[in-house]
Amino acid sequence: MILTVTLNAALDVTYRVDELRPHATHRVREVSTRPGGKGVNVAALLTALDEPVVATGLVGGPTGEQIRDGLAAAEIPEAFVPIAADSRRTLVVADGTDATGFWEPGPPVTEAEWDAFVNRFRGLARVARAVVLSGSLPAGLPDDAYAQLVAITAEASVPSIVDAEGAVLAAALPAGPTVVKPNAAELASVRGGAAPETPAEVLAAAHALRDAGARAVVCSRGPDGLIASTPDGAYRAVPPETVAGNPTGAGDAVVAALARGLANGESWPTMLTAAVALSAAAVAAPVAGAVDGSAYDRLRHTVEAESMVLPGSLAD
Amino acid sequence: MILTVTLNAALDVTYRVDELRPHATHRVREVSTRPGGKGVNVAALLTALDEPVVATGLVGGPTGEQIRDGLAAAEIPEAFVPIAADSRRTLVVADGTDATGFWEPGPPVTEAEWDAFVNRFRGLARVARAVVLSGSLPAGLPDDAYAQLVAITAEASVPSIVDAEGAVLAAALPAGPTVVKPNAAELASVRGGAAPETPAEVLAAAHALRDAGARAVVCSRGPDGLIASTPDGAYRAVPPETVAGNPTGAGDAVVAALARGLANGESWPTMLTAAVALSAAAVAAPVAGAVDGSAYDRLRHTVEAESMVLPGSLAD
Numbered sequence A, B: 001m002i003l004t005v006t007l008n009a010a011l012d013v014t015y016r017v018d019e020l021r022p023h024a025t026h027r028v029r030e031v032s033t034r035p036g037g038k039g040v041n042v043a044a045l046l047t048a049l050d051e052p053v054v055a056t057g058l059v060g061g062p063t064g065e066q067i068r069d070g071l072a073a074a075e076i077p078e079a080f081v082p083i084a085a086d087s088r089r090t091l092v093v094a095d096g097t098d099a100t101g102f103w104e105p106g107p108p109v110t111e112a113e114w115d116a117f118v119n120r121f122r123g124l125a126r127v128a129r130a131v132v133l134s135g136s137l138p139a140g141l142p143d144d145a146y147a148q149l150v151a152i153t154a155e156a157s158v159p160s161i162v163d164a165e166g167a168v169l170a171a172a173l174p175a176g177p178t179v180v181k182p183n184a185a186e187l188a189s190v191r192g193g194a195a196p197e198t199p200a201e202v203l204a205a206a207h208a209l210r211d212a213g214a215r216a217v218v219c220s221r222g223p224d225g226l227i228a229s230t231p232d233g234a235y236r237a238v239p240p241e242t243v244a245g246n247p248t249g250a251g252d253a254v255v256a257a258l259a260r261g262l263a264n265g266e267s268w269p270t271m272l273t274a275a276v277a278l279s280a281a282a283v284a285a286p287v288a289g290a291v292d293g294s295a296y297d298r299l300r301h302t303v304e305a306e307s308m309v310l311p312g313s314l315a316d
Helices: A038-048 A061-073 A111-126 A145-155 A166-175 A184-191 A199-211 A250-263 A268-284 A293-300 B038-048 B061-073 B111-126 B145-155 B166-175 B184-191 B199-211 B250-263 B268-284 B293-300
Strands: A002-006 A010-016 A025-027 A030-036 A053-060 A081-083 A088-094 A099-103 A130-134 A160-163 A217-220 A226-230 A233-238 A304-308 B002-006 B010-016 B025-027 B030-036 B053-060 B081-083 B088-094 B099-103 B130-134 B160-163 B217-220 B226-230 B233-238 B304-308
Touching: A002 A038, A002 A111, A002 A250, A010 A061, A030 A038, A030 A061, A038 A053, A038 A061, A038 A130, A038 A250, A053 A061, A053 A111, A061 B061, A081 A111, A111 A145, A130 A145, A130 A250, A145 A160, A145 A166, A160 A250, A166 A184, A184 A199, A199 A217, A199 A226, A217 A250, A217 A268, A226 A268, A233 A268, A250 A268, A268 A293, A268 A304, B002 B038, B002 B111, B002 B250, B010 B061, B030 B038, B030 B061, B038 B053, B038 B061, B038 B130, B038 B250, B053 B061, B053 B111, B081 B111, B111 B145, B130 B145, B130 B250, B145 B160, B145 B166, B160 B250, B166 B184, B184 B199, B199 B217, B199 B226, B217 B250, B217 B268, B226 B268, B233 B268, B250 B268, B268 B293, B268 B304
Parallel strands: A002 A053, A002 A130, A010 A088, A025 B099, A053 A081, A099 B025, A130 A160, B002 B053, B002 B130, B010 B088, B053 B081, B130 B160
Antiparallel strands: A010 A030, A088 A099, A217 A226, A226 A233, A233 A304, B010 B030, B088 B099, B217 B226, B226 B233, B233 B304
């Protein structure tokens, strides 16, 4: 199975209203909820692909119970570790025009709760075929939380993927994650400066993260596809068509496809092709965490990953 | 004790954000929750006045648990009846400028759940000194829900106050509630037409509700105070000063003071004086359900209730 870790799991709540008007009162037409957080979205996508998965992480309080109930309803196996504080909600108010988001702060986590999680994780990682570490950390966890989990995963000779940003991603690099998947802004959040724009700039930034310890770096570039710096060389994979839809969760789909590829020992071109196709299929699906199966089947046979020539100064 | 009924209890949630911008994503700085719904607010105000109270009504699901936990934390005795569906939340997004409200729809209530509530209510009403029926009805309850509860209260020779509007208030009138407390818009919601504005118009509208069955009608008029049509005559009570603050809950404070007055067998002028003072003190308090004790003490000795001369055609 593939193990997904969501330390800052959320209940994703959507309010449907007629029109959002600041400083007015709105009757909510419909309330829908689903378990969320990047790692949970990855687990949902892998479940949709019939890939065996276990979702773990931290949940607490009545909102944590609702997250667990939602996972059970979606038939996603879970092994979340309980915390005392209430899990966060992420609220989206959707009107006819667009969506307005309200992100609650994450719950505080105690040292004892983190220790209990690490123990549980150690057992789960040992029997996983790949480990996914996705999303932000709740308050109280050290910046090197993912670094600790990557080290445990490496000891068990299991591949790991880290999808994080800033100090948390930077701290994870020396532990040697198999793959990190930043977007351009997240690349910049580690290195400082402006987000890299051209393929050469992205590749240079990816290469710097490999120098800092990551075995491979896959940069997601929205409709422009992926650029990867790997031990087998540099690659670029671009979708053959522009897919209209909801870009939320496109990055989680990239991570899901990479996790599946690592678990199955696929080559980099095969993994990157699948990642671009699954990402586009997720954009085409009406809700985050779902995937348009027919779009995925069509795209995975048309996307191609091509080798990129590394600028001389970066070739290693 | 005074019994308050909240059939559509809510968890009142406040999100503090820097500035509400439609179709952007907001980091919520602070999340606060408290049990809400008009009857719960009345129970909180009576508890703040050291008046023995029991809060009943319907709650369900994880949100219902949070409502009960909040009542326990505020030391408000409760005898809520469980339902299967999740209780609603009322969300207020507060930025530096003002508040934006999102009212979730209430949970559906089954016939069996309503029957269980009526049974519980029968026992509680028998030992109450006054009964407060406040707020909207959740889906699935008949418009005459309050009428049924008023009839049970009357059988037990206990005074009742109904704070409702539209079809629910109209249906309650023939059951003979001791007091109904509409504001001008709620008066119009029963009778149709425009909201009454002048004191004579308000009094005429109030009189019509007495004709329909209410024993007394107290109309709350915001900063203009109260106008009451009672078996002892018509009265007007006006605050001696304009109180700045948060008008949310001013109506609940009127109901709380009237319930206390009915329970203690006070005269109409005494009750109305206390109601205007408590309402102004609630406006002066920083949060709904609280009351500024010093403002209440000062105002209750300065508010005066004066008799109103009834227009000839209305005198009875």
